[in-house]
Amino acid sequence: MQAEPKKPQSGASLVGQEYEVEVGPVAHGGHCVARTEEGRVLFVRHTLPGERVVARVTDGAEDSRFLRADAVEILDASKDRVEAPCPFSGPGRCGGCDWQHAKPGAQRRLKADVLREQLERLAGLTPEQANWDGTVLPAEGDKLPPGEVPAWRTRVQYAIDEDGRAGLRRHRSHEVEPVDRCLIAAEGVSELGIESRDWSGMDTVEAITATGSQDRQVILTPRPGARLPLVQLDKPVSVLRVDEKDGGVHRVHGRAFVRERADEHTWRVGNGGFWQVHPKAADTLVRAAMQGLTPRKGETALDLYCGVGLFAGALADRVGEKGAVLGIETSKRAVEDARHNLAEHPRVRIEQGKVDQVLPRTGITEADLIVLDPPRAGAGKSTVRHLTTLTPRRIAYIACDPAALARDLKHFAENGYRVRVLRAFDLFPMTQHFECVAILEPADKGR
Numbered sequence: 001m002q003a004e005p006k007k008p009q010s011g012a013s014l015v016g017q018e019y020e021v022e023v024g025p026v027a028h029g030g031h032c033v034a035r036t037e038e039g040r041v042l043f044v045r046h047t048l049p050g051e052r053v054v055a056r057v058t059d060g061a062e063d064s065r066f067l068r069a070d071a072v073e074i075l076d077a078s079k080d081r082v083e084a085p086c087p088f089s090g091p092g093r094c095g096g097c098d099w100q101h102a103k104p105g106a107q108r109r110l111k112a113d114v115l116r117e118q119l120e121r122l123a124g125l126t127p128e129q130a131n132w133d134g135t136v137l138p139a140e141g142d143k144l145p146p147g148e149v150p151a152w153r154t155r156v157q158y159a160i161d162e163d164g165r166a167g168l169r170r171h172r173s174h175e176v177e178p179v180d181r182c183l184i185a186a187e188g189v190s191e192l193g194i195e196s197r198d199w200s201g202m203d204t205v206e207a208i209t210a211t212g213s214q215d216r217q218v219i220l221t222p223r224p225g226a227r228l229p230l231v232q233l234d235k236p237v238s239v240l241r242v243d244e245k246d247g248g249v250h251r252v253h254g255r256a257f258v259r260e261r262a263d264e265h266t267w268r269v270g271n272g273g274f275w276q277v278h279p280k281a282a283d284t285l286v287r288a289a290m291q292g293l294t295p296r297k298g299e300t301a302l303d304l305y306c307g308v309g310l311f312a313g314a315l316a317d318r319v320g321e322k323g324a325v326l327g328i329e330t331s332k333r334a335v336e337d338a339r340h341n342l343a344e345h346p347r348v349r350i351e352q353g354k355v356d357q358v359l360p361r362t363g364i365t366e367a368d369l370i371v372l373d374p375p376r377a378g379a380g381k382s383t384v385r386h387l388t389t390l391t392p393r394r395i396a397y398i399a400c401d402p403a404a405l406a407r408d409l410k411h412f413a414e415n416g417y418r419v420r421v422l423r424a425f426d427l428f429p430m431t432q433h434f435e436c437v438a439i440l441e442p443a444d445k446g447r
């Protein structure tokens with residue numbers, strides 16, 4: 001987890017200060033809101049709504065708008081609290097998970113509360129207006145007996161400490177929490193035995209295990225001037241390295257890609273490029289998007305931020321030979337993969353570049369269907385406006401950040417598009433993250 005740059009503070013630091021507080025609602029970011037007796041706002045991790053805790057400040061000063069804190073003592077526990085299954089979680093420890101201490105059902109309710117709050121505050125939408133049933137659904141197979149944790153993370157970026165031990169970053173820190181096992185890592189990652197090796201000289205080691213093939217990959221980022229180690233793991237892997245100077249990814253041995261399986265196709269994903277992390281995510285999202293869009297033979301469709309072409313392929317299968325699909329993606333390598341993955345579809349075109357630059361250049365004035373799956377920041381006002389000028393029959397917006405989704409839904413509403421149905425999926429158990437699929441249609445439809 002990357003630490004955010006800290007704002008300069010002029011007041012006296014309050015780090016280490018402790019407050020006894022009543023914990024209020026959950027907030028976006030994996031924490032809950034509390035207020036001190038003097039009215040200071042605290043964002044408190046490792047707690048749950050309704051608890052009474054001792055919160056110790058981890059970030060902030062006298063003049064900060066709010067303080068960040070960890071619950072270091074639980075005085076009155078929520079009925080949703082469990083003992084964290086992971087021994088590396090807790091105040092000051094691994095920053096990878098946010099809700100280890102919450103029952104799985106409670107984690108999904110917390111995520112639903114976050115989505116509800118973001119929709120209301122940023123889009124002015126109630127769940128009813130967003131046609132959302134108010135739930136965050138577990139991924140298929142993730143409902144496990146108490147105490148068991150879904151091992152879903154098919155990609156894990158280990159940070160390496162000064163002694164060459166693999167671990168995970170502490171919350172909002174570059175410090176490394178050495179771990180001997182990450183509970184949410186997929187079996188194909190855990191089997192590699194990365195945590196028991198010496199990675200001296202490396203900054204990070206990313207492990208990838210593909211879904212639906214035996215492909216496994218390790219991507220090494222060496223520290224400046226360090227030599228690459230000879231990688232010998234418990235299972236065969238291909239090895240890539242990140243170039244110290246240009247940040248490019250280069251093959252060391254084995255294949256430069258892994259083969260993922262989704263929507264009954266095989267997808268080549270090269271150089272550690274984007275692919276959904278939960279093994280059920282690609283199928284879950286494609287299903288939700290296609291159910292909502294109901295593509296028809298002969299329609300034209302756009303797949304924006306298309307990665308290696310997952311939704312473009314799903315659309316191409318459904319609009320058939322008389323239809324046409326255009327994908328837009330900024331990563332050169334992902335575009336090469338998308339063109340390779342979709343080579344059998346003569347009516348699919350993939351353009352490389354940023355959506356807001358490429359889309360106006362295409363000269364496209366109409367599209368029946370649009371899928372957009374932007375990065376965390378969302379699509380933004382001008383891209384949303386442009387999309388609505390293409391007068392699509394339906395739009396599927398795939399969102400990994402509820403705030404960005406809510407902001408963009410507001411832009412869509414301002415440009416005449418309403419939410420036909422919204423669904424949310426817990427594709428990142430134990431963490432604060434989740435994924436949404438919003439299906440939009442013209443607001444005047446059927447009125």
Ligand SMILES: C[S@@+](CC[C@H](N)C(=O)[O-])C[C@H]1O[C@@H](n2cnc3c(N)ncnc32)[C@H](O)[C@@H]1O
Nearest residue numbers: 274305306307310329330331354355373374375
């Ligand atoms: C959340 S991923 C979605 C990828 C794909 N839809 C999938 O599910 O596999 C977002 C993708 O957008 C790409 N991207 C980021 N900013 C972009 C931009 N401004 N224009 C086009 N693509 C962009 C990233 O490289 C990444 O592949």
